[in-house]
Amino acid sequence: MKQVSETRCFGGRQLRFKHDSEVLNCTMQFSVFLPLRAEKAKVPAVYFLSGLTCTDENFSTKAGAQRVATELGIALIVPDTSPRGDDVADDLDGAYDLGLGASFYLNATQDPWKSHYQMYDYIVKELPELIEAELPINDKRAIAGHSMGGHGALVIGLRNSDRYTSISAFSPVTNPTQCPWGEKAFRTYLGDVREQWKQYDAVEIIKSKGQTLPVRVDQGLADVFLEEQLKPENLKEAIAAVKGGGTVHLHDGYDHSYYFISSFIEAQLRFHAKYLTA
């Protein structure tokens, strides 16, 4: 992998890298914040999956996570939200909720998507293997995300409880098989058999397998996508019916934006630190 930028931030380093991904079959960029502690020892990491239309830069520039990350000695890993490049399939209408910037963090099975859209395997395996081999980052991982990325964090964390210490999400798409964003993406990437969709639906995963990891969700009640796309009550019900627990915090007046994320990122990082540094 090749470093493309470095910027000092709160005593740590904000870095950007480029690499050829075998899993995604294209060149990818990702951002990493290394806290000051990483100069002396390997540190644990929070992986943050962003939402529709984002790249690795939205969270890095708008969430204001670095001050607390350096205090806690935690690295922040921010991948891109889809494969990229001239030969990577995109939605023909240029829709913001499909194709580039809208991978839904799954392994596509349909043409023309399947040759590049394998983000589930990229996030679970290829990216951490690369990062842990090349950077002062250990294998203690937490996973977080926003909206489509909140869905990705929940699904990836719930399905890989041996690989993560804890899961959090801002405004996640909790039940994608039951909302327009999810139905459109899953039909396109996975085909018409709805049974195949359930493996990428957090509510369905909890219902069928339960859940064991600590989970924290933050959701703004003035979010325009709340009722049609996000459905936090479905997640609350699923969590309440199983043993593992988890909390869904509802916040009056907050919307879907990075103003909301920046207001609660400190709480989410402190939540993860309890498990990452235990």
Ligand SMILES: N[C@@H](CCC(=O)N[C@@H](CS)C(=O)NCC(=O)O)C(=O)O
């Ligand atoms: N109304 C937006 C929907 C997409 C959206 O709200 N994206 C969220 C994630 S689902 C986001 O983080 N956008 C980028 C940003 O706010 O920096 C659009 O049409 O572009």
